[in-house]
Amino acid sequence: MFTRLCLLAVATFALVLVPQASAASQIYWWQQNMSPGQIGYDRRYAANHNYNELFFGPNAGWWGEVWEVTPAGARHFDRTCQGNCFNAHPATYYTYVYCANRDGRTHFVYDCSSSW
Amino acid sequence: MVSRRRIYVAAAFLAAGAAATAVLTQVGRGGSERVRIGTGAVSALTRAAKTADVLPADVVELPFAAHNFASADGRGSRLVATDGTTQIFAVPGKGRLLCVVEVDEAADTAGGACADRSVLLTGSIWTANVREDGTKDVVGLVGDGHTYASSGARRVPVANNAFVLHDVAGDEVEVGSPDAAQTVSLSK
Numbered sequence: 001m002f003t004r005l006c007l008l009a010v011a012t013f014a015l016v017l018v019p020q021a022s023a024a025s026q027i028y029w030w031q032q033n034m035s036p037g038q039i040g041y042d043r044r045y046a047a048n049h050n051y052n053e054l055f056f057g058p059n060a061g062w063w064g065e066v067w068e069v070t071p072a073g074a075r076h077f078d079r080t081c082q083g084n085c086f087n088a089h090p091a092t093y094y095t096y097v098y099c100a101n102r103d104g105r106t107h108f109v110y111d112c113s114s115s116w
Numbered sequence: 117m118v119s120r121r122r123i124y125v126a127a128a129f130l131a132a133g134a135a136a137t138a139v140l141t142q143v144g145r146g147g148s149e150r151v152r153i154g155t156g157a158v159s160a161l162t163r164a165a166k167t168a169d170v171l172p173a174d175v176v177e178l179p180f181a182a183h184n185f186a187s188a189d190g191r192g193s194r195l196v197a198t199d200g201t202t203q204i205f206a207v208p209g210k211g212r213l214l215c216v217v218e219v220d221e222a223a224d225t226a227g228g229a230c231a232d233r234s235v236l237l238t239g240s241i242w243t244a245n246v247r248e249d250g251t252k253d254v255v256g257l258v259g260d261g262h263t264y265a266s267s268g269a270r271r272v273p274v275a276n277n278a279f280v281l282h283d284v285a286g287d288e289v290e291v292g293s294p295d296a297a298q299t300v301s302l303s304k
Contacts, residue, residue, distance in 0.1 A: 053180050058211045061232045063303065067246070078246035080302060083213075083231025085243065086180035090224050102303055113179065 036104045040112040046071050046094040047116040052079075053086040054099045055111040060084045063102035066112070068095035091116060151296050154261030156236040158214065160196050160206055160277040168195045171205055172219055175226050184209050184230040193217075196257070196278035204255050204278055216241050216257045216278075239300045240265070240291050244284070252284040252302060258291050266290045 034040065052066035060083035067078035070093050077095075079087040080102065099112035171190035175181065181190060186208040197204040201222040207215040209230045217228035229243040242256030256265065256279050264271050265279035267289045272279055274291070281289055287303040 051178065053183075055180075055183050058213060059232055060213065060230060061235050063301070064229075065246075075248060078248075079227050079243060080246055080252075081229030081231075081243040082235060082239075082241050082300075083229050084180070084184055085229050086178065086227060088175075088178060088226040111183075115179075 032108060033106050034101045034109045035106050037100075039098055039100045040109070041096060041098045042114065043096040046096055048091040048093070049077075049095055049097055049114050049116045050091040051086070051088045051115040052077065052097055052099070053084075053111060053113045054081075054101075054109065055084050055113070056101070056107060057084075057110050062105070062107055064099070065102050066097070066099045066114075068093065068097050070095050150238045151298050152237045153291075153293050153296050153298060154237070154259040156233050157260045158206060158233075158236070158257065158277045159260050160194050161192065161208065163194065165194070169193055169205070171207065171217065172221060172226075175217060175219055178226070180228070184213055184215055186210055186213075194276070196276040197255070197280055199255075199280045202255075204280065206257055206277065214241055214257065216243055216255060218243065218255050239298050240279075240289075242289075242300065242302075244302055250285075254281045254284050254289055254302065255279070256281075256289075256291070256300070261293050262291050263293050264291070266292075 049068055054064040054066050056062060063082060064085040065080040066085055066087050068076050076093055077087055077089050079085060097114040101107045171193045176190045186192060190207050192208040193205045195203055196206045202218050202220045205217045207217055209215045212232045213230045214233045215228055215230035219226045227243055229241060231241045235241050236259035240256035240258050242254055244252040244254040246252050257277055258274055262274045264273055265281055267281050267284045272281055287301060289300050291298050291300055
């Protein structure tokens with residue numbers, strides 16, 4: 001009985017840990033229609049990001065931007081693009097991540113994503 | 117009493133007039149505003165491949181490559197410019213996408229953009245690093261026929277369908293040929 005309880009405890013602990021480990025290594029969020037001026041962001045907690053991406057889709061042609069902001073408000077790793085956009089860089093600062101379409105019109109956005 | 121034939125003729129004239137008005141309106145609003153240069157062809161992509169044209173492995177492993185590049189390994193890429201320790205590549209994308217990717221292996225950074233090739237008719241497929249003071253370092257691809265890119269008084273030549281412009285202070289750059297110029301907006 002004790003052994004079974006131990007196994008159950010280990011299994012439960014593993015189930016709790018696995019999603020957290022995955023989320024700590026990479027996080028994705030997405031938005032379907034970014035209205036003009038809308039900014040997508042992840043400010044749940046600051047992390048040491050090393051990659052940001054904005055993906056409109058296969059017919060990209062609009063202005064996109066990805067950037068990071070430290071909790072103190074300093075802006076880093078700001079990249080703007082014509083179309084789908086990415087920025088890969090050393091993990092330097094603890095930051096929140098942001099993305100936006102920048103031509104003032106509503107667009108379908110498949111992914112704003114980031115990893116650390 | 118008006119004959120049925122006259123009604124048909126009048127309706128036909130009205131329809132033709134409406135169609136002509138619609139065409140002229142569209143030309144007036146869009147066609148005349150967008151200067152076109154070339155056909156959108158990019159000769160740099162068709163030259164014989166060299167060893168230096170291969171994208172670094174850590175770039176093709178990024179999610180961006182899987183989302184955008186025509187092949188998983190970035191096949192067909194061409195090194196189109198070198199700027200200090202930064203290398204600029206043109207990469208065929210999925211469908212009608214064409215990508216510009218800048219890689220600085222010394223700084224361990226990479227960035228890029230992919231857009232529909234039709235953009236090359238009226239401007240550039242570009243990406244820009246925005247510094248904290250708002251100035252930008254812009255790299256871009258242009259189609260055959262473009263010969264220069266400029267920002268303010270600075271003008272750089274296009275070579276291998278690519279240009280690099282440092283310290284761009286405003287939100288526009290100009291790309292062009294000896295006969296025409298296009299404005300590329302870097303912000304909304």
